[in-house]
Amino acid sequence: MNAYAWSSLITFISVFFIGAGVLLHHPEGRVNRSFALFAGSVLIWAGGRVLYLTATKSDPALFWARFTIAGTVFIPTFFLHFIFSFMKLPVNRPLLLSYLISLFLFVTNLTPWMVKSVSLRYQSSYFIDPGPLYPFLILFFAVDLLYGFNLLLRRYRTTSGLERKQVRLVFWASLIGFTGGTTNFMADFSIERYYLSAYATYLVPLFAAMLTYAIVRYQFLDIEIVLQRGIVYLFTLLATAIPFFLLTEFFQRVLSLRAANIASFALFAAILLFFSNIKPLTQQWVERSLFRERYEHFKSISEFSQLAVRFLHLEDLTEKFFAVLIKSLHPSSLSIFLADGKGNYQLHRTVGHEENSIDVLIPGDHPLVRRLDRQRKILLFEEIERDEKAKPIADQMKDLNSSLAIPLTFEDQLIGVCHIGPKQNGSPYSQSELFMLQTLGANASVAFKNAQLFREVSRYAEQLGAISQAINLSPDVDQVFDLLLREIQKYTPFDWASIAIYKEEGEVHFYRVKGRKGIPLPQNYTWPITDLNLLSRLTMKQEPLIEPDLLEKEASEAERKLAKTGVRSYLILPLVVRGKLIGTLNLWSDQPLARPAQATEFVVPLTYHLAPFLEVARLFEGMRRANEALRNKSIELEESQRRQTRFFSFITHELRTPINSIIGYLSLIINGTYGPVEPRQVLPVTRTKENALLLGQLINDILDLAQFEAKEIAIHVEEIELEPFIKRVVANLESLFAQKEIHLKIDIDTPQTIYCDHTRLRQVFQNLLSNAAKFTENGFVHITATEIAERNGILIQISDSGVGIAEPDLAHIFEPFWQGKGEASRQIKGSGLGLAIVKRSIEVLKGEISVSSHLGEGTTFKIFLPRRYPEDQQKAA
Numbered sequence: 001m002n003a004y005a006w007s008s009l010i011t012f013i014s015v016f017f018i019g020a021g022v023l024l025h026h027p028e029g030r031v032n033r034s035f036a037l038f039a040g041s042v043l044i045w046a047g048g049r050v051l052y053l054t055a056t057k058s059d060p061a062l063f064w065a066r067f068t069i070a071g072t073v074f075i076p077t078f079f080l081h082f083i084f085s086f087m088k089l090p091v092n093r094p095l096l097l098s099y100l101i102s103l104f105l106f107v108t109n110l111t112p113w114m115v116k117s118v119s120l121r122y123q124s125s126y127f128i129d130p131g132p133l134y135p136f137l138i139l140f141f142a143v144d145l146l147y148g149f150n151l152l153l154r155r156y157r158t159t160s161g162l163e164r165k166q167v168r169l170v171f172w173a174s175l176i177g178f179t180g181g182t183t184n185f186m187a188d189f190s191i192e193r194y195y196l197s198a199y200a201t202y203l204v205p206l207f208a209a210m211l212t213y214a215i216v217r218y219q220f221l222d223i224e225i226v227l228q229r230g231i232v233y234l235f236t237l238l239a240t241a242i243p244f245f246l247l248t249e250f251f252q253r254v255l256s257l258r259a260a261n262i263a264s265f266a267l268f269a270a271i272l273l274f275f276s277n278i279k280p281l282t283q284q285w286v287e288r289s290l291f292r293e294r295y296e297h298f299k300s301i302s303e304f305s306q307l308a309v310r311f312l313h314l315e316d317l318t319e320k321f322f323a324v325l326i327k328s329l330h331p332s333s334l335s336i337f338l339a340d341g342k343g344n345y346q347l348h349r350t351v352g353h354e355e356n357s358i359d360v361l362i363p364g365d366h367p368l369v370r371r372l373d374r375q376r377k378i379l380l381f382e383e384i385e386r387d388e389k390a391k392p393i394a395d396q397m398k399d400l401n402s403s404l405a406i407p408l409t410f411e412d413q414l415i416g417v418c419h420i421g422p423k424q425n426g427s428p429y430s431q432s433e434l435f436m437l438q439t440l441g442a443n444a445s446v447a448f449k450n451a452q453l454f455r456e457v458s459r460y461a462e463q464l465g466a467i468s469q470a471i472n473l474s475p476d477v478d479q480v481f482d483l484l485l486r487e488i489q490k491y492t493p494f495d496w497a498s499i500a501i502y503k504e505e506g507e508v509h510f511y512r513v514k515g516r517k518g519i520p521l522p523q524n525y526t527w528p529i530t531d532l533n534l535l536s537r538l539t540m541k542q543e544p545l546i547e548p549d550l551l552e553k554e555a556s557e558a559e560r561k562l563a564k565t566g567v568r569s570y571l572i573l574p575l576v577v578r579g580k581l582i583g584t585l586n587l588w589s590d591q592p593l594a595r596p597a598q599a600t601e602f603v604v605p606l607t608y609h610l611a612p613f614l615e616v617a618r619l620f621e622g623m624r625r626a627n628e629a630l631r632n633k634s635i636e637l638e639e640s641q642r643r644q645t646r647f648f649s650f651i652t653h654e655l656r657t658p659i660n661s662i663i664g665y666l667s668l669i670i671n672g673t674y675g676p677v678e679p680r681q682v683l684p685v686t687r688t689k690e691n692a693l694l695l696g697q698l699i700n701d702i703l704d705l706a707q708f709e710a711k712e713i714a715i716h717v718e719e720i721e722l723e724p725f726i727k728r729v730v731a732n733l734e735s736l737f738a739q740k741e742i743h744l745k746i747d748i749d750t751p752q753t754i755y756c757d758h759t760r761l762r763q764v765f766q767n768l769l770s771n772a773a774k775f776t777e778n779g780f781v782h783i784t785a786t787e788i789a790e791r792n793g794i795l796i797q798i799s800d801s802g803v804g805i806a807e808p809d810l811a812h813i814f815e816p817f818w819q820g821k822g823e824a825s826r827q828i829k830g831s832g833l834g835l836a837i838v839k840r841s842i843e844v845l846k847g848e849i850s851v852s853s854h855l856g857e858g859t860t861f862k863i864f865l866p867r868r869y870p871e872d873q874q875k876a877a
């Protein structure tokens with residue numbers, strides 16, 4: 001290809017990437033679309049020119065020449081349309097006329113009237129031979145350009161600031177680009193000198209680049225980033241390629257061919273290995289030397305990111321954030337709005353604005369907020385101003401003197417907006433600065449959210465700590481109420497407070513009212529608990545009721561009465577537990593509330609912890625009363641039981657004396673003390689004595705049981721040799737065992753000694769062995785005693801081969817007066833007190849007893865007794 005074709009090809013490539021980048025970045029923008037149309041016409045001109053300049057035959061060259069003119073006829077029209085869009089001018093007749101002329105020329109381009117033919121001229125390439133209408137095309141070109149330049153000059157004289165600078169750049173870019181492009185007409189009329197048009201065409205890519213910079217201010221295509229990366233790779237390549245080629249040449253000269261190839265391959269591998277290490281060094285040098293502004297921006301981002309984690313207080317963090325922005329950008333003003341938890345955005349901090357000169361609240365439904373929440377990118381005032389549909393956003397930014405609106409987002413939620421005013425020197429914000437702000441905004445969002453959470457946690461922790469301390473000190477509602485009021489009065493202007501807790505039936509269970517020290521209470525302090533309509537509203541809605549100023553509204557009768565007592569504002573908070581209103585917290589002040597939202601935001605969380613506490617306090621009070629009543633009933637029951645026990649003891653003691661007398665006289669009669677007894681009288685007298693003995697034993701058992709129930713059993717510990725002790729008890733029952741032909745076996749491991757109450761232990765063995773004898777016929781009774789060293793005690797087992805006990809009855813055998821329901825139990829009469837006394841005796845001796853049995857297989861009682869009875873419990877058990 002010759003110089004003409006090369007220049008056109010480079011123009012085609014550069015314009016293609018710039019135009020595509022502008023359009024793809026914001027395809028809905030009017031300026032973007034008009035610039036893309038203009039770039040498209042230039043692409044058709046440049047691409048067709050490359051093809052007809054490189055054609056080898058005249059017919060293809062003629063086709064591509066007319067293709068080139070098809071793009072050329074629209075260049076001035078699309079350029080003029082682009083100027084109209086840039087300057088936000090409405091479509092007028094000159095622009096429409098320009099479109100009609102372009103269409104006319106496009107149609108005539110299909111005939112020899114525009115391009116008559118092509119011929120070989122410079123560097124043996126085909127060039128256009130103009131037709132009769134070709135000069136009209138040049139004239140049309142010139143008129144449209146002059147009209148466009150005139151519009152730019154007029155706008156330049158009437159505007160100022162950033163737009164004035166943009167107009168100036170567009171003007172010079174257009175002048176440079178079209179100066180280079182129109183030189184191609186010289187070659188078509190054979191007046192070319194020194195390939196002027198070939199080299200002047202290189203001005204067209206410069207024109208497109210300058211237009212992009214001027215109009216989109218680097219926001220549609222980041223030329224600086226592309227250029228920076230290209231330079232980094234270029235310098236890295238040079239830093240590695242030059243030594244490689246020099247050393248390779250050296251190897252070729254001093255080494256053999258094979259050795260030189262091996263050395264070159266090793267050198268190439270080493271360069272590949274170290275390329276990734278060289279690139280960061282090159283990038284750092286390029287950033288510091290050629291892109292110092294961008295390098296400083298990255299330093300600012302890094303500095304804030306490192307410092308942000310150290311600031312948990314919102315005010316300190318905001319101060320540092322503003323310091324970084326002022327140091328890096330020198331803006332005329334800064335403002336930060338943070339979400340207030342109610343869907344709106346409250347002014348948090350501002351600099352560069354006069355006091356009360358800007359709004360302190362941006363509603364959550366404002367178009368500015370909705371757009372930032374949707375797009376999550378920086379909004380530029382110049383871009384918004386050109387969008388006719390975004391007028392409310394432009395007005396808001398203008399009121400705030402904002403050039404940029406930066407969204408602060410955290411976890412897909414817009415938590416704030418940062419407005420940055422114009423630079424103090426009036427220069428526009430570059431793409432590098434926008435990139436820095438986008439990154440800085442992302443880091444600041446996380447930091448601000450953490451600071452907000454820290455503030456909330458600190459506040460709640462302080463509140464909860466104070467309340468928890470009061471609760472821990474005493475579950476008294478009055479104390480907690482006092483502390484609660486002090487905490488509320490620290491952060492709010494409320495002078496008085498009352499708290500009401502309701503019963504289940506809706507009646508007031510508890511009511512207290514307190515005021516700030518030195519301020520008298522309002523006379524009508526029982527309000528609102530007397531206002532049934534208000535309580536009904538609280539029950540249904542369960543939301544706080546707040547009135548910032550009673551004098552600025554039509555108050556109800558109750559509120560008018562309240563205002564007469566000196567109350568100016570109030571806040572009533574429902575205390576809700578599990579969806580049910582249990583009470584209210586009522587706050588009043590003699591001054592209007594300046595910031596009702598903040599007061600509500602502070603107090604409401606307290607009710608979340610206060611309500612459960614009050615519910616617990618109410619339940620605790622009910623439980624205390626119930627426990628008091630239960631304790632009184634328990635005392636009455638114990639006293640009644642003691643009276644009953646004393647009665648049984650008295651009765652049994654009084655019955656035992658005459659029974660013993662009866663038994664004694666019957667024994668004397670049987671022994672013949674009062675004379676001989678006839679044979680027919682022996683049996684009745686003997687049976688009378690036996691029944692008297694049984695009655696005496698029953699009375700003794702009842703007396704023992706009463707003593708156990710009254711815990712009046714005295715324990716007398718003494719040393720007992722177990723084997724002789726058991727044999728003595730068995731000896732007393734020997735006749736009973738012999739009568740029922742029961743084989744008795746005693747198995748003691750080694751001589752065992754225990755320290756226990758002799759009387760109680762004998763009673764246990766006697767009752768158990770008597771039971772075993774009663775329910776066993778022609779069987780055995782086996783007694784064993786084994787030492788349990790790990791528990792320092794003795795395990796005694798008494799087993800028999802008797803009728804056994806049914807499994808359902810096992811749980812009841814130790815209950816007083818209980819008797820089994822089996823056939824054997826009905827045939828053998830008993831008091832039902834023997835095993836109950838055994839159980840209580842073992843417990844008094846600090847032992848354990850258990851039983852296992854099956855019907856028809858016998859019964860085994862297991863008794864564990866400690867080797868020594870505790871000395872500190874010997875007086876009474």
